[in-house]
Amino acid sequence: MILDLRPSDPAPIYRQICDQVVTLVDEGSLPVGAKLPPTRVLARKLGVNRSTICRAYEELWALGYVESRPGSYSTVRERVRRAVPAGADARTAIDWARVGSRAASTALAELPRFRREARTAPGGEVVSFARLGADRGLCPVDALRRALRSALAEGPSVLEYGDPAGSSALRELLARRMRVHGTSVTSDEMMITAGAQHGLDLVLRLLGGQGRTVVIESPSYAIGLVLHKMHGVKLRSVPMRPDGMDLTALERILQRERPAFVYTMPTFQNPTGITTGQPHRERLLALCTRARVPIVEDGFEEEMKYFGRSVLPVKSMDEGGVVIYLGTLSKVVFPGLRIGWVAAASGCIERLVALNRFSSLTGNSLGQAAVAQFCSSGEFETYLRRLHRTHRRRMQVMLASMDQHLPADRALWTRPTGGYTTWVRLPRRAAQEERALLEACRRERVAISPGSLYFAAAPRELCFRLSISSVPEARIEEGCRRLGRALRRLA
Amino acid sequence: MILDLRPSDPAPIYRQICDQVVTLVDEGSLPVGAKLPPTRVLARKLGVNRSTICRAYEELWALGYVESRPGSYSTVRERVRRAVPAGADARTAIDWARVGSRAASTALAELPRFRREARTAPGGEVVSFARLGADRGLCPVDALRRALRSALAEGPSVLEYGDPAGSSALRELLARRMRVHGTSVTSDEMMITAGAQHGLDLVLRLLGGQGRTVVIESPSYAIGLVLHKMHGVKLRSVPMRPDGMDLTALERILQRERPAFVYTMPTFQNPTGITTGQPHRERLLALCTRARVPIVEDGFEEEMKYFGRSVLPVKSMDEGGVVIYLGTLSKVVFPGLRIGWVAAASGCIERLVALNRFSSLTGNSLGQAAVAQFCSSGEFETYLRRLHRTHRRRMQVMLASMDQHLPADRALWTRPTGGYTTWVRLPRRAAQEERALLEACRRERVAISPGSLYFAAAPRELCFRLSISSVPEARIEEGCRRLGRALRRLA
Numbered sequence: 010m011i012l013d014l015r016p017s018d019p020a021p022i023y024r025q026i027c028d029q030v031v032t033l034v035d036e037g038s039l040p041v042g043a044k045l046p047p048t049r050v051l052a053r054k055l056g057v058n059r060s061t062i063c064r065a066y067e068e069l070w071a072l073g074y075v076e077s078r079p080g081s082y083s084t085v086r087e088r089v090r091r092a093v094p095a096g097a098d099a100r101t102a103i104d105w106a107r108v109g110s111r112a113a114s115t116a117l118a119e120l121p122r123f124r125r126e127a128r129t130a131p132g133g134e135v136v137s138f139a140r141l142g143a144d145r146g147l148c149p150v151d152a153l154r155r156a157l158r159s160a161l162a163e164g165p166s167v168l169e170y171g172d173p174a175g176s177s178a179l180r181e182l183l184a185r186r187m188r189v190h191g192t193s194v195t196s197d198e199m200m201i202t203a204g205a206q207h208g209l210d211l212v213l214r215l216l217g218g219q220g221r222t223v224v225i226e227s228p229s230y231a232i233g234l235v236l237h238k239m240h241g242v243k244l245r246s247v248p249m250r251p252d253g254m255d256l257t258a259l260e261r262i263l264q265r266e267r268p269a270f271v272y273t274m275p276t277f278q279n280p281t282g283i284t285t286g287q288p289h290r291e292r293l294l295a296l297c298t299r300a301r302v303p304i305v306e307d308g309f310e311e312e313m314k315y316f317g318r319s320v321l322p323v324k325s326m327d328e329g330g331v332v333i334y335l336g337t338l339s340k341v342v343f344p345g346l347r348i349g350w351v352a353a354a355s356g357c358i359e360r361l362v363a364l365n366r367f368s369s370l371t372g373n374s375l376g377q378a379a380v381a382q383f384c385s386s387g388e389f390e391t392y393l394r395r396l397h398r399t400h401r402r403r404m405q406v407m408l409a410s411m412d413q414h415l416p417a418d419r420a421l422w423t424r425p426t427g428g429y430t431t432w433v434r435l436p437r438r439a440a441q442e443e444r445a446l447l448e449a450c451r452r453e454r455v456a457i458s459p460g461s462l463y464f465a466a467a468p469r470e471l472c473f474r475l476s477i478s479s480v481p482e483a484r485i486e487e488g489c490r491r492l493g494r495a496l497r498r499l500a
Numbered sequence: 501m502i503l504d505l506r507p508s509d510p511a512p513i514y515r516q517i518c519d520q521v522v523t524l525v526d527e528g529s530l531p532v533g534a535k536l537p538p539t540r541v542l543a544r545k546l547g548v549n550r551s552t553i554c555r556a557y558e559e560l561w562a563l564g565y566v567e568s569r570p571g572s573y574s575t576v577r578e579r580v581r582r583a584v585p586a587g588a589d590a591r592t593a594i595d596w597a598r599v600g601s602r603a604a605s606t607a608l609a610e611l612p613r614f615r616r617e618a619r620t621a622p623g624g625e626v627v628s629f630a631r632l633g634a635d636r637g638l639c640p641v642d643a644l645r646r647a648l649r650s651a652l653a654e655g656p657s658v659l660e661y662g663d664p665a666g667s668s669a670l671r672e673l674l675a676r677r678m679r680v681h682g683t684s685v686t687s688d689e690m691m692i693t694a695g696a697q698h699g700l701d702l703v704l705r706l707l708g709g710q711g712r713t714v715v716i717e718s719p720s721y722a723i724g725l726v727l728h729k730m731h732g733v734k735l736r737s738v739p740m741r742p743d744g745m746d747l748t749a750l751e752r753i754l755q756r757e758r759p760a761f762v763y764t765m766p767t768f769q770n771p772t773g774i775t776t777g778q779p780h781r782e783r784l785l786a787l788c789t790r791a792r793v794p795i796v797e798d799g800f801e802e803e804m805k806y807f808g809r810s811v812l813p814v815k816s817m818d819e820g821g822v823v824i825y826l827g828t829l830s831k832v833v834f835p836g837l838r839i840g841w842v843a844a845a846s847g848c849i850e851r852l853v854a855l856n857r858f859s860s861l862t863g864n865s866l867g868q869a870a871v872a873q874f875c876s877s878g879e880f881e882t883y884l885r886r887l888h889r890t891h892r893r894r895m896q897v898m899l900a901s902m903d904q905h906l907p908a909d910r911a912l913w914t915r916p917t918g919g920y921t922t923w924v925r926l927p928r929r930a931a932q933e934e935r936a937l938l939e940a941c942r943r944e945r946v947a948i949s950p951g952s953l954y955f956a957a958a959p960r961e962l963c964f965r966l967s968i969s970s971v972p973e974a975r976i977e978e979g980c981r982r983l984g985r986a987l988r989r990l991a
Contacts, residue, residue: 067682070810077808086810102789102820103849108760113706115853123857148656157648165639168836189559203860210859214730219710235858239705287578298593317568319561319577329593334717345659346867363561363607366727368591368701369694371863374836391897494919 010039010046015402021441022057026065034074034085037218042150044082072353112239119235122462136488137456138475141279141429143342145479147399149383149392153343158332160375171374173366174358175201175350179381183336183350186384190311191321192351200362201372203347205309205337209233211351211361212270212305212333214368220266226254228432228463229272230279230307243447244465249278253285256292263300268272270303270333275323277310278427280463280474284426290323294380298329303357307335310428313405314396330354338380340429340478342392346376400429403477403485408430410486414493419500420473432460434495442499446471449498455491461462501537509762513548517556525565537575538568569846592624603730609785610726613953627979628947632770632920634833637972638887642878643871644834650877651869662856662865665849666689666692666841670872674827674841677875680804682812683812683825685843689717691853694838696828697801700724702842702852703796703824704731713759717745719923719963720763720953721770723799733760734955740769742914747783761794761824766814768919769800771965772952776915781814789820794848798826801919806888807897808926820844829871831920831969833883837867869888871882891920894968894976898922901977905984910991913966920969926987929962933990937962940989946982 012029016024033039033404049067052059066083069075077083107116123176145250160167174180180199202208217223217240225237237244245268248260254273262268276287299306306323310467314320319382323333331354337349351361353387379492383389408424411431415422421432422433438446450457480488503520505513510573516683524530531964536542539557560566568574598606630679651658667672671690677867678685693699704737708714708731718751720739728735736759738749753759764784766776777786788795798815806809815825821844828840842852856863874880902922913924927938934950941948971979 041533072809076810102792102822102849103794103845105845105851108794109706109851110709113851113855116858117851120854120857128547142661145656145660146658150652150659153659154649156611156653158645158651158744160650161641161645165636165641168639168644169635169636169643170830170835203864204862206859215600220603232858232861239855239858298670299595303594303599317561329768339661339861343659344661345862346654347860347862347864357594360596360600360608361606363611364604364730366611367607367723367730368697369838370697370723371838373838373867376864376867426952449908462981 012055012058014057014444023064024204024229026055026062029066030065031074034263039085041085041087044086045069045084047082048387080152094392101364111241115238116235119238125234134308134486135454135456136480136491137458138480138492139338139458139489140479141458141474141476142344142478143340143396144399146481147392147396148342148480149388150382152388152392153379155387157375159382159386160378160449163378167375167378169374170449171371171377173369174199176364176374176381179348179377179384182351182384184352184379185335186312187322187324187352189338190308190325192325192352194334195325195355196392197355198352198358199360200351200365201377202351202365203369203372204339204344204349205234205307206232206349206350207347207399208337208351209236209272209305209323209363210262211305212335213242214238214358214364215357216269216303219267222266224259224268224271225465226273226278227465228280228468229465230309231272231458231462233307234463234465238465246465248284249281251283252294253278253289254282255400256289256296258281259293263302265297269303269304271297272305272307273323274309274310276320277313277425277430279307279309279430280430280460281459282425282428282430283432284394284422286430290320291326292324294326294331294375294492296438298331302417304332305335306332309335309337309340311336313397313400313428314394315401316426316427324352326372326442331359333357341396342389343380346380347373348376348380383467399482400427400477403480403482406482406485407475407489410489414486414489416479416496416500420496429476430477433473433475434460435471438499440468440471442471442474446473446495446499450492452498453491453495455488455495456495457492503546505548514555514559517546517553518559519979521556522565530576532576532578534576536560536575538573560659560732571950602732606729607726609731612725624949626945626974627971627982629968629971629979629983631970632831632948632949632965632967633634633835633969634831634887635890635970637970638883638890639833640655640879640883641875642879643874643883647870647873647877648866650873654869658866658869660865662862662868664860664862665690665853667865667868667872668862670868670875671841673872673875675843677803678813678815678825678827679841680957681799682711682814683816683843685825686846687816688846690841690843691848691856692868693840693842693847693856694860694863695830695835695840696798696826696944697723697727697840698725698838699826699828699840699842700763700796700798702855703826704733705729705855706735706848706851707760707794709760712758713771715750715753715759715762716956717764717770717895718956719951719959722766722798722949722953724763724798724955725954727753728763729956737956740772740774742774744769745784746778747780747787750784751787754787756791758791759793761796762788762798762816763798764779765800767799767811768798768804768916768921770798771921771949771951772923773914773916773921775811775919778811779829781811782817785814785817785822789822789974793822796826797823800826800828800831803826803832803884804888804891804919805917806892807917815843821848824848832887833880835872837871838864839867839871878908891918891968892974894971897968897973897979898968898977901980904941905977905980907984907987907991911987918965920967924964924966925951925964929990931962933962934964937986937990938963940986941983943989944982944986946979946986 219241333353459475524769663800823845
């Protein structure tokens with residue numbers, strides 16, 4: 010066996026040996042069964058350390074080129090044979106489109122629509138009102154670094170499997186945050202999830218079921234709509250009015266049938282930005298309690314009440330244990346840590362935790378421990394104040410700029426009392442003009458989120474969502490100016 | 501409004517103000533609609549900073565006690581009314597047991613069996629052969645700390661939503677690890693999951709479907725069995741022979757029907773510890789390729805080949821794209837980070853990623869970035885060598901101690917060539933004696949994992965799993981001695 014080592018080669022010696030043996034085997038110079046020289050012998054011959062040879066042989070073994078037993082020669086092993094029957098087209102042994110579930114087809118078919126949204130916002134010079142998520146420019150990286158350090162100081166236990174209900178410390182801290190929003194839950198009425206989406210997925214596993222009905226607001230959270238469809242539930246759309254979901258329409262549905270649940274975002278609804286008032290919340294809760302139909306309350310932006318209006322979650326009034334509350338940090342901070350929670354009656358939580366136990370084992374223990382540190386150190390509140398200050402100003406500038414630059418005779422929009430989003434409707438334009446609208450926006454270098462994403466069935470009019478979550482205050486007016494031009498261009 | 505502040509009280513001033521106002525409202529001294537003094541006035545009166553009063557009012561607002569509008573008085577608001585119809589029993593408005601899915605009932609019903617396992621291993625003086633997971637005593641906490649530091653140095657992007665397929669750097673690094681095991685996959689044939697369990701859950705969403713059939717080994721991974729049941733698939737058990745799944749039985753099944761997939765753990769099978777040989781793997785692959793039935797290969801302990809035998813994954817020979825390979829770090833390191841992966845044909849991965857996109861949005865970006873650092877820095881390999889050294893010795897001691905202390909005339913056990921587990925059968929004892937066995941072990945202060953967990957239907961004989969993953973070498977013999985006594989006590 011002749012090897013040619015080059016000290017000038019940047020690859021380490023063991024790697025050179027390994028690669029050259031691989032070549033010798035592949036080209037047939039070293040046949041199956043051939044013995045490699047003993048490590049000691051080869052080391053002497055090549056003038057290298059024996060451990061280098063051992064490492065090379067280990068690598069060869071790992072690559073499946075040699076067999077080796079302790080105290081015996083390493084020999085070239087028979088390489089794996091192809092398992093495909095001769096003549097069959099290797100790459101098409103399984104037709105994944107055919108064997109895959111309807112859930113998978115649904116998800117796959119929906120993907121491009123969401124990618125299209127992304128394409129309209131390539132960053133750079135574009136003003137993007139498309140993205141909804143905490144501004145990464147405000148992200149308290151240093152605070153998280155400190156929180157991680159504290160969490161890791163506790164030793165390896167934070168890197169272990171945890172409780173499938175989530176860290177009890179974090180549950181307690183998040184329960185405390187819910188009390189800030191007037192909602193009292195005990196820690197056995199709480200579980201930690203990997204974000205609100207994961208919470209909704211668990212709820213659909215609990216209550217969904219093929220062919221069951223779920224009542225949703227129309228428009229509603231785009232990615233949530235797809236998840237519902239993936240679970241095979243039938244969607245009953247209830248229109249959003251300026252004051253929230255049309256409760257008369259809901260009441261009619263509840264008289265006729267018993268849906269699996271009602272999915273609602275009472276605060277800064279996605280996409281409309283509408284926040285319902287106290288009487289609306291009470292009536293919704295009373296209707297569902299009487300009908301014994303769970304309410305899934307998605308409180309994804311509960312922490313974004315920066316204008317100081319006090320509307321408490323529906324969950325805060327839920328004496329009957331009817332409300333399943335979905336919470337998340339992701340729209341406020343650290344979306345990449347995937348931390349959310351569910352607050353519900355203990356009988357409901359118990360089942361969601363069981364589903365989680367067997368589908369995920371546990372959540373991300375380190376992330377949970379770090380967020381617990383972040384909350385208990387007071388850094389969360391400090392950060393929230395900054396976030397509020399920033400977005401209070403952004404929203405004021407946004408609404409003022411829209412008033413100034415959008416054509417009020419053709420467009421209507423909501424005036425949110427917090428959160429990130431406003432919703433624009435062009436009542437005299439057909440939904441089919443969306444492509445033209447996106448094209449006009451692209452030309453003006455402003456990105457929006459197309460309205461069609463937010464409806465289970467096609468909307469009747471042209472509409473879109475604007476989000477201020479990632480637009481610096483100084484760029485907002487320019488964005489609205491461009492948007493105004495785009496809308497006029499459309500006309 | 502009379503407030504009584506006490507500088508000696510450890511509660512901050514704003515909190516004292518807030519608490520006292522809450523009391524005044526709750527006891528009716530401050531009626532609904534009452535105006536609170538302007539912040540400036542109250543600050544002067546109490547001799548505190550105005551910002552303290554503002555903070556107290558904010559808190560009162562957050563708790564739902566007052567309404568406030570910018571530039572106007574804060575007034576006591578009407579407290580929320582109960583929404584439950586009079587006379588209804590508040591806590592039973594929803595009967596979760598009745599409205600919950602069969603999946604939830606299955607999961608909930610199975611939970612206590614797993615808790616029972618946990619109870620037999622309370623730590624302390626007990627020698628626990630029950631737990632299967634990397635030894636936390638070996639956990640490279642410092643290396644992870646360094647990896648997190650490097651990951652966070654990249655700025656807030658690692659705390660953002662990521663690619664639903666997972667970090668491309670980590671995919672590339674894990675693909676490289678698969679090449680170490682002789683398996684070549686490109687990065688569009690890989691996705692990152694939150695552990696192998698999450699991967700299996702996605703596969704079941706793709707291929708499972710109510711009423712479809714899945715072929716499993718018997719015995720098989722306990723928590724995996726429950727997950728299959730949760731998805732409503734029918735399980736076809738194929739017995740494990742000393743050399744692996746009975747392929748003749750599998751062939752008969754494939755002649756009769758076309759299952760959704762075959763679920764197998766060819767290396768260090770959980771619970772038996774059996775590793776199949778090359779010919780078994782080739783025959784399994786050929787059978788399934790011919791029948792066009794996907795193989796789900798769970799490689800949960802691929803990295804635990806510490807005895808140096810080179811058996812490559814079935815996936816390494818998979819020219820037809822039939823094998824869906826589930827990988828995970830959790831049985832080697834950092835289970836609490838929840839990092840696993842799936843390697844499969846791109847048409848399959850595409851669908852799994854779409855399912856993940858809408859059910860999870862994305863994975864844990866920070867954890868993925870940190871693990872990528874951990875892999876690329878070489879710390880993973882250093883750690884693996886230590887892990888291998890430790891477990892090579894542990895397994896040698898274990899097998900020697902079993903030979904010495906277990907009654908060979910009554911018990912049979914497997915001799916694994918790596919990994920963590922061995923499997924003990926008592927062929928002359930009925931499975932019903934499990935409770936007595938566990939009790940005997942409890943008395944001897946040794947914990948085992950009861951065999952019944954690992955069968956879809958009740959096993960015929962008494963059996964159990966032993967794991968060395970968390971027993972220090974010095975305690976193994978004592979554990980086997982106790983176990984021997986427990987088995988004799990049973991007799």
